[in-house]
Amino acid sequence: MFESQKLPEGKGRYLYGMTLLLLISVICVAFSMEGNDDFDIARREVLLRRIGHELLLQSGDSTSRVLPVKKIAENEYQIRFENDLTFEPDSLVNTTRRLLAKDPLANDYVVNVLNCSNSSVAYGYAISKNTKDDIVACQGRNQPRACYMINIKFKPTGINTAKNGYLLGSLSFLAFVGFIFLRSAKPRRTLPKGEDTNTPPKALPDNQGTRIFTFGSVLFDAEKRHLIINEKTIDLTGTETRLLLIFALSPNETIERSRLQKEIWEDEGVIVGRSLDMFISKLRKKLEFDPNSKIVVIRGKGYKLEISS
Template identity: 35%
Template sequence: MVAHELLKASGDTVSLVLPVKKLDELTYRIQFESDLSIHPDTLVSIAQQIAGTFDTSGESVFEVKDCYRKETVYSFLISPGEKKDLVPCKGRVLPQSCYYIEIQIAISEPALSYLWFLLAIPVLILGAFSYLKRTEKNSGENPGNISLDHRNQILRLGNVKVKLTYKEYRLLELLIQQPNQIVKRDYLQKVIWEDEGVIVSRSLDMYISRLRKKLASDPSVEIENVRGEGYKFIVNS
């Protein structure tokens, strides 16, 4: 809907909107058949109108990226309610070129809790079965061990393997390198997002939230928020 309305606003009623790509659990990419010029004011207005037609209480980050340089050339946040400190920068027209739009959808905490509850039912059943089988075999394996598979971007929590996106992996890697120490927000944003040209502060918080949920099965580790400074990867003895 966003792509269709954006093309209509630019006077293009012929070009196709290519199939939307799902990059990870909450990130999607909109692609266009032809080059186009984007007016940020129009894109923000379209996104706000369409978001208003759905029952969404979470936030969404929109990033317009250059197809060739893979860099973010414009980004903004759609947030429920009115937040005067989150006003998108408008007025700068993006010249005609090849662009794609990535949308990160942050599900609200109540929705996430309910979703994880539904997903947890079969996991708990399988977990109980696995636990009984391990007990019978007396394997003695420690599920608290945590390791990273750099090549495949996989987090290992004991016998559990969790696939990470590139940014999730880089973020966790940076935190793990300095256990029980504060890693500054500015440093994390600079290392992971600087190449994209535009840094959206909310993006870091979203990825931290995702990592916390993926680490939740191991009580020996956690990511702690140090208000006003950054994050700390806590390893509990």
């Protein structure tokens, strides 16, 4: 019933295409990041197993296995062994530093050697890309042969943080673009001056060049938003005016409930079923001064402005 101001078709397609392209780009970046992370994790686990292998050799064990490296937390891994071993702290520090130098993301990390029986720390140290920040305990004392686990916790890198920030930022930007597109693409209906909200005045469509309707003994002025019944003037709100206009354009015809909800409230982004019933009730009270004009319920369908002669 109401005229709509829609985006030109070409502009709408352009915005839709740009939104879709951005969505595809973000998805591709996300999968690319996940793939890179998987590769980095696999490469790091190989280096950690190599550390375990060299420690076994330094302990005089060339036959037992290094158990699979276990990821126990984000950026934290555990090296486990099949049999007991002994180790020299200085050899452990040098081995980890030499091998993890091959991991471009392992700039700062903390190493703790734990006793398997009670998880107490037998030896620990911290390595930093800025060597003056290294924290290394006494390296000269050999540790007794026992069951040990080696936990290595890496400091999160700026690259990973940047990746996560980029992904979250891209998704937020995509959501913003989608919101703008949907808001701009949605038809906008207009209301007359004095709308019962704070929105700017809007214009109602013409009915064959006029905004004045007569039915029964009712004169309905949609421009001035009032009814005149038996010389009595009754004011209408903006929403009541729009609702009555739909009925006035189709007197004695059933108007579906869904159509009324769509044309009156959908443009505001929300449809509240009870709102329609409330405004129908208000219009009925304002029309009750004319016994020949009334809004009746058509059960299971909607409403009708019933006008009798």
